[in-house]
Amino acid sequence: MTDIATYNFAYLDEQTKRMIRRAILKGIAIPGYQVPFASREMPMPYGWGTGGVQVTASIIGPDDVLKVIDQGADDTTNAVSIRAFFKKVANVAVTTDTGSATIIQTRHRIPEHPLTAGQVLVYQVPIPEPLRFLEPRETETRKMHALEEYGLMHVKLYEDIARHGRIATTYAYPVKVEGRYVMDPSPTPKFDNPKMHRSPALQLFGAGREKRIYAVPPFTSVVSLDFEDHPFEVQTFDQPCALCAAENVYLDEVILDDHGGHMFVCSDTDHCEKRREEGHRGHLASETHLAPGNMEPAQ
Amino acid sequence: MDAAVQSIEGGFADPVFNAQTVFRAVMDAMARPGSVQPLPAFARPPAPLSATAGAIALALCDNDTPLWLDPMLQTSAAIRSWLGFHSGAPLANTPADAHFAFVAMPAEMMALDGFSQGTQDYPDRSTTLILQVGDLVLGTPLLLEGPGIETSAKIAPARMPRHFVEQWKQNTKRFPRGVDIILATADGIACLPRTTRIKTMEA
Numbered sequence: 001m002t003d004i005a006t007y008n009f010a011y012l013d014e015q016t017k018r019m020i021r022r023a024i025l026k027g028i029a030i031p032g033y034q035v036p037f038a039s040r041e042m043p044m045p046y047g048w049g050t051g052g053v054q055v056t057a058s059i060i061g062p063d064d065v066l067k068v069i070d071q072g073a074d075d076t077t078n079a080v081s082i083r084a085f086f087k088k089v090a091n092v093a094v095t096t097d098t099g100s101a102t103i104i105q106t107r108h109r110i111p112e113h114p115l116t117a118g119q120v121l122v123y124q125v126p127i128p129e130p131l132r133f134l135e136p137r138e139t140e141t142r143k144m145h146a147l148e149e150y151g152l153m154h155v156k157l158y159e160d161i162a163r164h165g166r167i168a169t170t171y172a173y174p175v176k177v178e179g180r181y182v183m184d185p186s187p188t189p190k191f192d193n194p195k196m197h198r199s200p201a202l203q204l205f206g207a208g209r210e211k212r213i214y215a216v217p218p219f220t221s222v223v224s225l226d227f228e229d230h231p232f233e234v235q236t237f238d239q240p241c242a243l244c245a246a247e248n249v250y251l252d253e254v255i256l257d258d259h260g261g262h263m264f265v266c267s268d269t270d271h272c273e274k275r276r277e278e279g280h281r282g283h284l285a286s287e288t289h290l291a292p293g294n295m296e297p298a299q
Numbered sequence: 300m301d302a303a304v305q306s307i308e309g310g311f312a313d314p315v316f317n318a319q320t321v322f323r324a325v326m327d328a329m330a331r332p333g334s335v336q337p338l339p340a341f342a343r344p345p346a347p348l349s350a351t352a353g354a355i356a357l358a359l360c361d362n363d364t365p366l367w368l369d370p371m372l373q374t375s376a377a378i379r380s381w382l383g384f385h386s387g388a389p390l391a392n393t394p395a396d397a398h399f400a401f402v403a404m405p406a407e408m409m410a411l412d413g414f415s416q417g418t419q420d421y422p423d424r425s426t427t428l429i430l431q432v433g434d435l436v437l438g439t440p441l442l443l444e445g446p447g448i449e450t451s452a453k454i455a456p457a458r459m460p461r462h463f464v465e466q467w468k469q470n471t472k473r474f475p476r477g478v479d480i481i482l483a484t485a486d487g488i489a490c491l492p493r494t495t496r497i498k499t500m501e502a
Contacts, residue, residue, distance in 0.1 A: 009315045018361050021322045022398075025359075026423040028329045029479045029492035031446050035423045059326065061319045117331075146419040178446050178494065180475065200449075202330045217330045217447035217494075 010057040011089040016040055020058040020213065024204060027215035032177030033145070034128050034212040042208065049082060050208030052105050052124035059120060059204070060086065060103060065093045067101035072109035072250065072267035079107070096270050108171075110192040112249050112271040115201035117218060123186045125207040128214065130174045130184040150182045153225060161230055170235065175222045182225070183214065191234045191250045196222040241266045242284035244275035306380035309343030311357055317341040321358035325481060328490040333443040333452025335435055337487045342385075345377035347403045349431045351483035353381075356429075360388040360399055367397035367414075367426070371404050397426045405430040406458045411466045414478050422475035425493075429481045433457040435489055442498040443491075451498065454489050456482050467497050 008014065016038075023037040042050040060066065066086050070078040074096040082105060083094045095101050098113040105122040115121060127133075131141045134152045144150065153174055160168040173190035177183045185193060186205060196203065196216060203216040216222060226232035240247045242263035249271065251264040263284050266272035276285065311317040324336040344353030360366060366388045372378050382388060391397035394414045402408045408430075417425035432438070438457030441464070444450075460466060470477045470493055477493035 009319075014315060014318065015361055017318070017322075018359060019363065021326070022359055022364070023423070024326060025329050025427070025479070026425075028326065028447075029494065030422050030475050031494060033422060033475060036421075059319075059323065061323060062316065142420050202326075215330075217492075219449045220446035 007089050009062075009090055010060050010086070011043075012040065012054065012057045016054075017058045020054055023213045024055065024058065024215060027204070027213050028202070028217050030181075031216050031220050032181030032183040032214060034207075034214045036211055037213050039208045039211040043085075044081070046209035047126065049078060049105070049107055049124035051206030051210075051213070052107070052122050052208075053082060053085070053206075054208060055122050055204050055206035055213060056086065056103060056105050057090070059122075060090055060092060062090070062092065064102045065095050065100055067095050067098060067104045067270075068106075069104065069109060069111065069268075069270075070107045071252070072111070073269045075269060098268075098270050108187050108189075109250070109267060110188060110195045112246075112266070112268045113274075115195075115199055117200040119201040121199075121201050121203045123188075123203065123205045125184070125186040125205045125212070126209070127172075128184055128186075128205065128207040128210050128212040130172075130182050145181060148180065150176075150225075153182055154227075157225060157227070157230075161227070167226065167230055167232075173232075174225050176225060177216055178221050179223075183216075183222075185222075189235060189250055190224065190232075193222070193224045193232070194234065198222075237264060239264055241272060241275075241282050243282040244272045244280045244285070245282040246272065246275055246280065303380075305345050305377045306384045309345070309353070309381065310385045311341055311354075314357075317354070318358040321354045324488055325355065325358070325490065328481070328488050329447075329479070329492055331447045331452075332445065332490055332492055332495040333441075333448060333454050335454070335484075335487045335489045340486070344381050345375060347375070347431075348372055348378045348381070348401065349403075349483055349485065351485065351488060352401055352403075352429050352431050355481060355483060355488070356382055356388070356399070356401065357385055359427075360386040362387040362389065364398035365389050365391035365396050367391045367394045367400040369400070369402040369404060369408055372401055394426065400426050400428045402428060402430045404458075405432060405460050408460050411460070411470050411478055416473060416476040416478065419476065422477070425476065425478055427479050427481065429483055430456075430459075432459065432482050432484055434484050435482060435487070443495050444498050445492075445495040447492070448495070454482075456489070464497050467491070471496055 023035045068079040068083040070076040098111040172187040224232040252267045328336045340350035342353035414426035438455045440455040443452040480491040
């Protein structure tokens, strides 16, 4: 504990935590509504997950087990540095295992492993306002939320169809929470939208630069906006993961050489590693990769 | 014990971790309405403010959050100075100005719509009510539905406000405006966020 003596537990001062905690409680009570909060400067730049970090810092306790993912991966810069941050300032246990984490801070993915009751998923959100690119004025978007006036969003989706023949939005796909607020699920691929619907886990969203916190309680309806003749669909992949042969998971394209070689692998590294440990083999998985203890991540 | 000593003693022994534990209990209760979250007695406020309600005040209130106390709590100088000393929270002039309201006698409290309901633009600017109830099993059963509840949940808080079910229906209808309630017993809490619907009332 000596190495954290210079900071308060979990970095933030107690008054800041109280302010964020009050915002979280209001967010839970009004699912999908963006609660303004006095976002603080964090020891990392805006855009690196300062909102998510502030939410995590306000809820985390000494008994929590933290997992941090960045685009599904536990081993990318953002995930590694935030995990190291909380290890240092809160001295909490960290893990890459989705099942044993109590708090999962995520940048732009929801783990493939189903979440359970008691887990908290904390999203890092860059632009919390789903209507922002349609209406730049905060005064107007606030009024639109107040009046439940979401026609503009449907027009945007309709224009997608008029131009492309289908709804071309593939990430940050707008959802309606509990039949009331239209919410930005943060730039997760729309593949993950169905996982938000009636999830047993509590979902908290923190936008540091934009100073907003919002929440989706467990077992809350989260419906992706669509039209009767153009129903919401998730991405499909015509091949399984090249390393673990998983189907119906979200895949990343990885470039292998400068001759057009590429492969598709699970974006959720924890899920992929678990499957390979269980003996699943994709068509590009070599035996050397599979030896226990030599499980190099896909990227 | 004289009032000055009473107002200084009885705060959190370990402010950082006690506040975190209390908050997580409130957060879990708010996220899962009807579930009862156990809470050890971290605070020892002057009676009749209960240990649980006192702990919630210390965990969530500070100089940014005007408090409203019901007449029974309001009359106690020891409680006012205890809250002032430990939280720094000012007292609200009217219930509609309060961010948090502490109620020792829910059965005799004023109507829910007398508190701040927030605005349509800022529904978060509403009062959170902390009601001290005897227990959550011996009162009139309430069947709950809504976000945070898988199918349905049941609690039976004792000594609730008059015409509570009718008042709560009106509160739910005001969504997204409305008040949220934290029910505090001697050793646990349960929450009724404004989204929770009381389905039926069994006799």
